[in-house]
Amino acid sequence: MRRSRQQRDRVTIQDVAQRAGVSAMTVSNVVNRTGKVGESTRARVRAIIEEMGYVPSQAARHLVGAAPARIGLIYLDIESMFLSLAHGEVSAAAAEKGLQLMVRRAGAATPDKAAAVALSLVRSGADALLLIPPFAELLTGTPALRTLGVPAVAIATAGPLPDMATVRIDNHAAGRAVADLLIARGYRRIAIITGPGGHSDSVARLDGYKSALAAHGIPFRPELCAEGLFSFETGLIATDILLNLPQPPDAIMAANDDMAAAALWAAHRRGLVPPRDLAVTGFDDTLVATRVWPALTTVRQPIKDMAVRAIDLLVEALGRSAAASGAAAGGMVAGIAPTPRDVVLDFTLVERGSVRPA
Amino acid sequence: MRRSRQQRDRVTIQDVAQRAGVSAMTVSNVVNRTGKVGESTRARVRAIIEEMGYVPSQAARHLVGAAPARIGLIYLDIESMFLSLAHGEVSAAAAEKGLQLMVRRAGAATPDKAAAVALSLVRSGADALLLIPPFAELLTGTPALRTLGVPAVAIATAGPLPDMATVRIDNHAAGRAVADLLIARGYRRIAIITGPGGHSDSVARLDGYKSALAAHGIPFRPELCAEGLFSFETGLIATDILLNLPQPPDAIMAANDDMAAAALWAAHRRGLVPPRDLAVTGFDDTLVATRVWPALTTVRQPIKDMAVRAIDLLVEALGRSAAASGAAAGGMVAGIAPTPRDVVLDFTLVERGSVRPA
DNA sequence: CTGAAAGCGCTTACAG
DNA sequence: CTGAAAGCGCTTACAG
Numbered sequence: 001m002r003r004s005r006q007q008r009d010r011v012t013i014q015d016v017a018q019r020a021g022v023s024a025m026t027v028s029n030v031v032n033r034t035g036k037v038g039e040s041t042r043a044r045v046r047a048i049i050e051e052m053g054y055v056p057s058q059a060a061r062h063l064v065g066a067a068p069a070r071i072g073l074i075y076l077d078i079e080s081m082f083l084s085l086a087h088g089e090v091s092a093a094a095a096e097k098g099l100q101l102m103v104r105r106a107g108a109a110t111p112d113k114a115a116a117v118a119l120s121l122v123r124s125g126a127d128a129l130l131l132i133p134p135f136a137e138l139l140t141g142t143p144a145l146r147t148l149g150v151p152a153v154a155i156a157t158a159g160p161l162p163d164m165a166t167v168r169i170d171n172h173a174a175g176r177a178v179a180d181l182l183i184a185r186g187y188r189r190i191a192i193i194t195g196p197g198g199h200s201d202s203v204a205r206l207d208g209y210k211s212a213l214a215a216h217g218i219p220f221r222p223e224l225c226a227e228g229l230f231s232f233e234t235g236l237i238a239t240d241i242l243l244n245l246p247q248p249p250d251a252i253m254a255a256n257d258d259m260a261a262a263a264l265w266a267a268h269r270r271g272l273v274p275p276r277d278l279a280v281t282g283f284d285d286t287l288v289a290t291r292v293w294p295a296l297t298t299v300r301q302p303i304k305d306m307a308v309r310a311i312d313l314l315v316e317a318l319g320r321s322a323a324a325s326g327a328a329a330g331g332m333v334a335g336i337a338p339t340p341r342d343v344v345l346d347f348t349l350v351e352r353g354s355v356r357p358a
Numbered sequence: 359m360r361r362s363r364q365q366r367d368r369v370t371i372q373d374v375a376q377r378a379g380v381s382a383m384t385v386s387n388v389v390n391r392t393g394k395v396g397e398s399t400r401a402r403v404r405a406i407i408e409e410m411g412y413v414p415s416q417a418a419r420h421l422v423g424a425a426p427a428r429i430g431l432i433y434l435d436i437e438s439m440f441l442s443l444a445h446g447e448v449s450a451a452a453a454e455k456g457l458q459l460m461v462r463r464a465g466a467a468t469p470d471k472a473a474a475v476a477l478s479l480v481r482s483g484a485d486a487l488l489l490i491p492p493f494a495e496l497l498t499g500t501p502a503l504r505t506l507g508v509p510a511v512a513i514a515t516a517g518p519l520p521d522m523a524t525v526r527i528d529n530h531a532a533g534r535a536v537a538d539l540l541i542a543r544g545y546r547r548i549a550i551i552t553g554p555g556g557h558s559d560s561v562a563r564l565d566g567y568k569s570a571l572a573a574h575g576i577p578f579r580p581e582l583c584a585e586g587l588f589s590f591e592t593g594l595i596a597t598d599i600l601l602n603l604p605q606p607p608d609a610i611m612a613a614n615d616d617m618a619a620a621a622l623w624a625a626h627r628r629g630l631v632p633p634r635d636l637a638v639t640g641f642d643d644t645l646v647a648t649r650v651w652p653a654l655t656t657v658r659q660p661i662k663d664m665a666v667r668a669i670d671l672l673v674e675a676l677g678r679s680a681a682a683s684g685a686a687a688g689g690m691v692a693g694i695a696p697t698p699r700d701v702v703l704d705f706t707l708v709e710r711g712s713v714r715p716a
Numbered sequence: 717c718t719g720a721a722a723g724c725g726c727t728t729a730c731a732g
Numbered sequence: 733c734t735g736a737a738a739g740c741g742c743t744t745a746c747a748g
Contacts, residue, residue: 010483012741023719028743038717055481060741062417063724077450079645084446091461092435103449123413125368232649261649268651287437291590291619291646293626370725381735386727396733418725421740719748724741732735 011054020048031056058100069318070100071311072126074117074135077105080230081286082256082303086132086155089307094130097311102126109134115144122148128314129153129164136161137200151317153310156301158200160342165317167310169347171201174299175208175253177349178281181297182251183216185356187279191224191249193238193259202255205283209253224249228259235262243270243278250278251355257282261292264354279355285348294353302345309343369412378406389414416458428458429672430484432475432493435463438588439644440614440661444490444513447665452488455669460484467492473502480506486672487511487522494519495558509675511668514659516558518700523675525668527705529559532657533566533611535707536639539655540609541574543714545637549582549607551596551617560613563641567611582607586617593620601628601636608636609713615640615647618654622712637713643706652711660703667701 013031017024022041029037030045037045048054062070071094075087087103094101102124106117114135121129129152131139136154139145140161145152152164160166182190192209195202206225213220223245226238235254239262242249254260260282267278274280274294282289282298289296351357371389375382380399387395388403395403406412420428429452433445445461452459460483464475472493479487487510489497494512497503498519503510510522518524540548550567553560564583571578581603584596593612597620600607612618618640625636632638632652640647643658709715 010741013743014741024742025719025744026717029718032743036717041717053481055483057421057483057741059417059420059483060724061743063415063421063726063741064743081645084442088442088445092463105450120413123411125413125415125417258649265649265651265653287439288646288649291616291623292650293623295623368725371727372725382726383728383735384733387734390727394733399733415725418740419727421725421742422727717748719746721746722744724743726740728738728740730735730737732733 010057011052013054013056016045016048016052016054019052020045069127069314070102070125071128071130071314072118072121072124073101073103073130073132074106074114074121075103075132076109076134078231080256081258081288082284082301083132085284085286085303086307089304090130090132090155090310093304093307093311097315099311099315101130106135109138111138111142111144114138115142118144118148122150126150128318130155130310130314131164132156133201134199136164136166140164151314153313153317155306155310156201156303158202158204165310165313165341165343167306167313167343167345168201169299169301169345171204172208172211174283174347174349175205176212177208177347178205178253178283178297178299179209179212180215181349181351182253182279182281182355183212183218185279185358187251187355188218189221189224189247189249190218190251190253191226191242193226193228193235193242193252193254193263195228195230195255197227205255228255230256230258232258232262232265235259236266239263239266243267243272251280252278253281255283257284257286257289257296257298260296260298260354261288264292264294264296275354275356281355285350289350289352292354297352297355298350300348300350302347305345309345313343368415369410371412371414374403374406374410374412377410378403428460428484429486429488429669430476430479431459431461431488431490432464432472432479433461433490434467434492436589438614439616439646440642440659441490443642443644443661444665447662448488448490448513448668451662451665451669455673457669457673459488464493467496469496469500469502472496473500476502476506480508484508486676488513488668488672489522490514491559492557494522494524498522509672511671511675513664513668514559514661516560516562523668523671523699523701525664525671525701525703526559527657527659527703529562530566530569532641532705532707533563534570535566535705536563536611536641536655536657537567537570538573539707539709540611540637540639540713541570541576543637543716545609545713546576547579547582547605547607548576548609548611549584549600551584551586551593551600551610551612551621553586553588553613555585563613586613588614588616590616590620590623593617594624597621597624601625601630609638610636611639613641615642615644615654615656618656618712619646619650622650622652622654633712633714639713643708647708647710650712655707655709655711655713658706658708660705663703667703671701 013024017027106113131154136157157166228234228238252263263280282296285298285300289298371382375385464471489512494515515524586592586596610621621638640654640656643656647654647656
């Protein structure tokens with residue numbers, strides 16, 4: 001009489017089978033579209049499934065190893081619009097493909113922490129890892145990642161990585177595009193607030209900036225180069241340092257929108273009116289870009305597409321590893337198409353009010 | 359030789375049992391701290407679990423109905439800082455308790471859509487529902503919710519609801535507090551941008567605003583009352599309407615931070631300098647509150663605490679329904695402590711630069 | 717084209 | 733304090 005929580009009105013494959021007068025196996029074959037079931041049987045079973053509201057138990061499918069894989073996501077719990085967007089999009093993309101996302105928070109952004117969380121994720125059954133900043137950089141090259149033995153794909157890295165697939169934009173080109181725009185608009189003392197030194201995407205953007213200056217014969221001045229940590233607060237500090245320079249910049253390129261918002265903030269606080277007195281550009285095109293005044297000219301990373309592509313890569317890698325073991329069992333050896341290891345998506349330079357118009 | 363994806367190096371309860379020279383049941387009892395295992399056995403088993411890196415299979419636990427419940431979350435895919443924060447905090451709180459969160463997107467904010475998604479969630483195995491705005495209001499009172507037969511708890515509602523537990527702040531008091539502050543700072547033509555008419559939390563805040571005016575002998579003027587839809591764009595429109603009034607307001611109370619950011623934006627666009635020319639207040643204390651200039655004076659809803667409390671209520675309700683069926687089976691009848699149906703948490707009025715200081 | 721059997725990893729009664 | 737047995741809902745070989 002007593003039913004466990006699971007049993008709550010659950011229609012099982014047996015119920016459907018019995019009602020349809022077939023075996024559970026046949027129902028399973030109908031549900032999974034294996035094409036092994038006759039047309040008439042299939043139609044009848046489908047109708048009954050619909051009528052009874054049957055939904056396969058994910059738990060049971062997992063148990064027999066037939067469920068879609070579970071992918072592990074490590075996230076850093078900081079107030080970052082970009083990370084929370086990325087987190088959300090990955091979550092949506094995974095759900096779309098019917099994958100289960102296992103998210104786990106890393107207390108700090110250190111290789112050790114990252115490795116520990118990755119390990120715990122894999123032990124709990126994660127079949128693959130999806131890395132969002134800064135975890136790809138933290139984990140790449142470590143023995144931990146190799147030991148885990150699960151495929152990993154990273155989003156928004158600076159470039160390709162040897163031990164995982166990557167989905168990203170061309171950060172060098174993006175940095176170059178922003179600097180080119182600023183130069184085209186007549187700014188000449190262009191400062192840059194980079195991300196933390198270790199972040200190679202930030203380094204790539206800095207290089208793009210330098211190449212733009214060089215192309216236009218503008219000398220690179222180290223004092224116009226300030227380092228931030230991607231946070232609003234560090235953006236504020238960096239901007240104040242820049243604006244206190246004997247010859248302050250007329251434009252500031254920030255490595256993300258949060259720091260760009262801070263640059264605007266610091267400018268307002270001094271009574272400067274952007275973009276007249278100071279141009280500011282962001283990066284990522286997060287929600288804050290359109291909330292601040294003036295709205296930020298920024299680089300849109302296609303986060304949603306990146307998430308979708310990353311999930312696709314994961315599905316592919318997972319499928320391939322299954323196929324590989326099957327082939328091995330069958331005695332075959334080669335012929336497996338290589339997964340693209342580095343997907344580079346287009347970015348968009350979004351022009352808004354924080355840079356003066358042409 | 360061939361192993362399914364599930365089998366990837368998984369250490370099972372059997373492996374541990376064998377190595378420890380006990381039965382799987384005993385290992386299970388150690389893992390689940392049932393207290394039925396002797397001290398020495400427990401210590402030995404624990405050591406072996408640690409050594410082998412055993413992690414129980416959630417799938418298997420689910421299958422036998424012993425796993426922590428799965429809770430369904432319906433979300434609306436709009437660009438709302440508050441909703442994305444709430445989503446994130448609920449996700450974190452659920453993970454903290456080891457609950458599995460099943461999130462599903464509703465295409466539109468209609469009762470039908472909401473009911474359909476809720477049903478699909480429950481059919482897929484959700485044991486309970488966690489409702490974030492606007493789904494509690496959409497679902498309350500509908501036969502759908504009653505039919506589902508799972509406990510539901512809602513976050514950030516205007517008041518208690520008859521068919522679900524609620525975790526919220528006192529919206530009337532919050533509206534009153536903001537208006538009181540504005541009046542104390544000398545503002546007298548205080549406009550308000552509300553949420554959509556249907557939203558009762560918005561109505562409650564409006565009432566709080568009215569009561570503050572009344573308490574200070576300031577007449578309520580309907581023309582100072584504009585309706586928004588919680589979006590930045592509608593905030594912009596509402597603000598322009600207010601600022602175009604023959605006698606424009608000297609302060610604007612917005613129903614959320616996004617619309618407050620829009621009010622600031624519209625003010626800047628006209629060359630007004632806040633808070634000198636116009637005070638603006640927000641609601642929710644989301645990330646944008648500190649990104650805009652000047653930073654928003656706003657009401658902080660304790661989203662994180664709300665999420666935690668909501669999850670706790672759910673766990674409690676789930677446990678109780680299990681206990682209830684157990685008691686029923688044993689022939690008992692009453693004595694079940696009622697779950698608190700309406701938890702009211704404290705809000706905080708956060709003063710920042712968008713209102714002039716005392 | 718369809719099915720009977722075994723088993724995924726775990727826990728719940730039920731015995732000792 | 734400990735264990736043998738049954739079963740959760742599904743799918744994978746293997747037969748017909």
